[in-house]
Every structure is written in C-alpha cells, then in structure tokens.
Amino acid sequence: MIVLPAIDLKDGEAVRLYKGDYNQKTVYSSSPQDIAKSFQDMGADYLHVVDLDGAKDGGSVNTEAIKAIRTTFDGVMELGGGIRDMKTVSLCLDDIGISRVILGTAALKNRAFLEEALTKYGPEKIVVGVDVKNGYVSTEGWLETSDVEYLDFLQELEAMGVTTVVCTDISKDGTLTGPSFDMYDAIRANTNLSFVVSGGVKDDDDIMEAKARGYDACIVGKAFYEGRVHLEEVIERAR
Numbered sequence: 001m002i003v004l005p006a007i008d009l010k011d012g013e014a015v016r017l018y019k020g021d022y023n024q025k026t027v028y029s030s031s032p033q034d035i036a037k038s039f040q041d042m043g044a045d046y047l048h049v050v051d052l053d054g055a056k057d058g059g060s061v062n063t064e065a066i067k068a069i070r071t072t073f074d075g076v077m078e079l080g081g082g083i084r085d086m087k088t089v090s091l092c093l094d095d096i097g098i099s100r101v102i103l104g105t106a107a108l109k110n111r112a113f114l115e116e117a118l119t120k121y122g123p124e125k126i127v128v129g130v131d132v133k134n135g136y137v138s139t140e141g142w143l144e145t146s147d148v149e150y151l152d153f154l155q156e157l158e159a160m161g162v163t164t165v166v167c168t169d170i171s172k173d174g175t176l177t178g179p180s181f182d183m184y185d186a187i188r189a190n191t192n193l194s195f196v197v198s199g200g201v202k203d204d205d206d207i208m209e210a211k212a213r214g215y216d217a218c219i220v221g222k223a224f225y226e227g228r229v230h231l232e233e234v235i236e237r238a239r
C-alpha cells in the first residue's frame with residue numbers, strides 16, 4: 001500500500017484545516033518545499049498536495065509554492081484544488097510537471113470537461129477527488145453539498161473510464177478520530193476503482209489497518225504534523 005504524506009497550501013504556507021473549515025486552520029510551515037524535502041528524505045515516493053485557495057476560488061492560486069515543491073520532490077506528486085478547466089490541467093501537467101491532477105468540483109459539475117481531460121491525458125494522470133458529507137458529494141472546497149450520493153457518483157465515474165479516486169469523509173478530516181473504514185469498505189464492495197483513503201488518520205495503526213483491509217493508498221496529514229505517525233517507519237511497513 002502507498003502512503004502519501006500531505007501538504008495543504010493556503011497563502012503560500014503549509015496548513016491544516018479542521019473539517020474543511022477555512023476559519024479553523026493551523027499553520028505548520030511557511031516553507032512547504034522544505035516539508036516536501038523532508039518527506040522525500042523519509043522515503044516517501046508519493047506526495048499529495050492541495051491548493052486550498054484554488055479549491056475555494058477556482059484556478060491555481062498557490063502556483064509559486066507548487067512549483068517550488070515540484071522542483072524539490074522527485075517522486076510522484078498529485079495536486080488538487082481549483083483545477084476546473086483544461087488550461088489549468090495543462091499548466092499543472094505540462095508546464096509544472098505534476099504527475100497527476102485531482103479533479104473535484106469540475107468532475108461533478110462538468111462531465112464534458114472530465115471526459116476531455118481523460119481523453120487527452122488518460123486515467124493515470126486524471127484522478128477524481130470525491131469529498132463526502134453525510135453520504136453526499138461536496139464541492140467548492142467543501143463549501144457546498146450536492147444531492148448526489150457518493151456511491152452513485154463513484155459508479156458513474158468508473159463507467160466514464162476513471163480508475164483512481166481520492167475519497168474523503170469531510171466529517172473526519174483533520175479530526176484525528178480514525179478513517180471512515182465503513183465507507184471505504186462500501187467503495188471496495190460496490191466498485192472496482194483504485195482509491196486513496198483520506199481524512200481522519202490518527203496514528204500508525206490506522207495506516208496499517210488500511211493496508212490489512214486491502215486498500216490501495218492512504219493519505220496522512222495532521223497525524224504526522226502532530227507527531228502521531230512515524231512516517232519513515234510506516235512507509236516501509238506499508239510497502
């Protein structure tokens with residue numbers, strides 16, 4: 001199983017939000033590229049980055065910080081947040097050299113755009129972020145909730161040719177209360193998608209539980225920054 005340490009960007013800084021609330025943020029570093037370098041030194045081959053300002057406002061807002069991270073981190077780097085048109089997709093994949101982009105709001109609201117991105121770049125570079133609130137898909141940086149049930153949406157994505165999703169239970173994100181294992185088991189039972197566990201990881205045991213359940217990948221954010229996850233060790237154990 002792949003372990004992806006996370007960097008969330010707001011105003012050029014590495015932060016974490018509590019349940020997606022932009023008013024409840026903790027700043028961990030004013031130099032995100034230094035964090036990316038430390039992750040690489042600890043053995044991380046993958047990195048999960050979110051442009052929180054982009055997610056809220058649309059477009060790539062923290063571009064300079066993202067470029068700095070990309071030049072620092074040599075492994076697979078995925079980026080989400082505000083990627084809602086082909087111009088931004090091209091900026092990320094072609095110009096900055098991001099390994100794969102995560103489409104969220106646009107994947108739900110603009111299926112033609114998702115199809116165009118999949119056709120041009122393929123499902124290995126186009127990942128969909130499915131953010132879930134009370135069983136329904138949330139959009140606009142988690143500020144809006146749709147009337148689309150998450151399993152229905154996932155099955156539709158699979159039929160469109162999507163192969164990988166990052167699925168977050170918003171009620172768990174930043175809470176250190178453990179992932180929504182029931183939700184991920186339901187995804188495993190109802191789709192053939194490869195999925196990334198996101199939200200709620202509190203310690204090494206949660207990550208190893210995700211591995212034991214046969215999940216594909218797991219994001220760790222706040223638990224690492226709060227000293228609850230031994231990243232170098234757990235990356236090796238998950239392999």
